[in-house]
Amino acid sequence: MSKPNLTTLQRLEQILAHLKERQSDERVFTRVYANSARREAEASDKRIRGNKTLGPLDGRIVSIKDLFDITGEVTLAGSVIRNTALAAGEDALIVQRLRAAGAVIVGKTLMTEFAFTAVGLNPHHPVAGNAIDPLRIAGGSSTGAGISVAEGTSEISIGSDTGGSIRIPAALNGVTGFKPTAKRVPLQGAFPLSPSLDSVGPLARNVSDCAITDSVLAGEHPRMLDSVSLANLRIGVPHGVLFENMEPEVEKAFASGLRACEKAGAVIVECSIDDLIDAMAQATSIGSIAGIEASRIHAGWLHDNTLDVDQRVQRPLVRRLEISESDYIEIMMKRQLLVRDMDQRIKAYDLLALPTVPILAPTVEAVAEQEFYRETESLLLRNTQVANQFDLTAISLPMPGLAIPAGLMLMGQHGTDRRLLAMALSVERILS
Known part of the structure; x- marks a missing residue:
């Protein structure tokens, strides 16, 4: 939507004008901070003119999911029952870090209620359709985040990911979404879903923007990313249950992406993690x-x-x-062992590659049927939740050549976030 050669304020005004035009039927944002965003944009432009920039995120227009605290307002987390909750006393820590880095916070984006579902529907709000085809679902739970980046009403959006809630809407809307290792980014001031699994990360148009934002969210000095050569990079492809029920378009695009990586020198290795996935399913069967x-x-x-x-x-x-506390403790103990086993299993590979989701976004009308809704949600979560369950880091990249978007997901070992992003930058260049 906005042009990169414009000032921050000019880019912001284009976005605000677009949002004003549709304000009677706004479906992507739950709040728009027009006045404060203008002040932040003007301050950024002044710094840039004076060569006093705060870093690569200075002047970037950012939206945040509706579960992050903003001083003086109630954090709704997609639910009307929180209308009477106490207002936040301070910004969420990640919001503080974004502001300190010069980001312009344009507004809060729609999410599913309490971030619990993946299809992207919230009964308290009009349906927010996919950015590419509004008759199709946009995915969740960071629904508005994926749409807003894809449509250009924010340049970067911050979401949360407990089972795929960043990567699913990124894949379905054709943008990039990064899920860091769970404890990399602090959760202070973020309304929780599952403290053991919750991750906070960015959605953006490219890997570089995700990497810059990730470093800010993690409290690191924001820095540009150096790509990693794909020559002799070992890419594990976990064929098996994660490749079942794939739509032909997704299968074809994924295979094409792998061939491009192989042509660039990567070594594609078939591997299996089905036994660990099955063990996790058994551990969490209750x-x-x-x-x-x-x-x-x-x-x-x-x-x-x-x-x-x-x-x-x-x-x-x-x-x-x-479910009893003793059963919960037993599940978490089993999980700890399986996390260790997965870490050992994938050490042989630089990264794993698989489709982010095996299907294209179905229509909103189709998921109105309850059984199809359940099937869709199960397929949307199936591949992405592996990274959360086994405490891995993962990123979804848009796959080229598709009329309806789908994602290629790269997963890396726990704590290898920056290396995964560097490898993803190389893969992104090959795909594009």
Whole structure:
């Protein structure tokens, strides 16, 4: 939408004008900070004119998911039952870091209620359709984040990822989404879903913007990324359950991406992690970690059937509330062992590559049917949740040549975030 040779304020004004035009039917943003964003943009332009820039994020227009605290306002986390909650006393730590780096916070973006579902529907808001085809779903739970970057109403958006909530909307809307290792970015001032699995990361048009933003969010000195040569890079492809039920267009685009990497010198190696995925499924057969932890967070209202809450959230959380603390502890102990086993298994590879999601975004009309909704959500989460369950870092890159977007996901070992981003930069250049 905005042109890079314009000043920050000029780019911002283009975005604000677009948002004003559709304000009677706004579906992507839940709040727009026009006045404060203008002040931040003017301050950035002044710094840039005076050669006093705060770094590569200075003057970049950023939106944030509606679960990050902003001083003086209630953090809704996509839910109307939080309308009466206390206002935040200070900005979330990641928002403080963004402002300190010169980012211009343009607004808060739509999310699914309490970040619990992946299709991208929130019954309290009009349906926000896919940025490429509004009749299709946009994915969640960082729904507005993916749309806003794809449509150009923000240059970078900050989301959260507990089972794929950054990478799913990134893949479905044709942008890049990065999930860091879980503890890399602090969660202070972010409304939780599952403290053991929650990650905070960026969605952007390219890997470089994700890398710059990640360094700011992690409290590091923001720096540009150097790419890594793909020559002799070992890329593991975990064929098996994660490649089942793939739509032909996704399968073809993924295979083309692998061939491009191989042509650039990468070594493609088939590998298997199905046994570890199956072991994790068995360990969590009584309930997902995210569901159990979320049920504790929301225990105070879960049995109140008079509340206006998405039943796709309330019903499963009520069931998870019945799981005992001893069972939960046992699950987490098993998870710890499986995380270690996965780390050992993938040490032989520089990264793993697989489709972010195996399907193209279905239509909003199609997912209105309950059984198809459940099937869609299961497929959307299947591949991405592996990185959360096994405490890995992962990024989704848009695959070229598709009329309806899909993503190629790269996964790396726990704590190898910057190296994964460097390798992703090289893959991105080859794909484009």
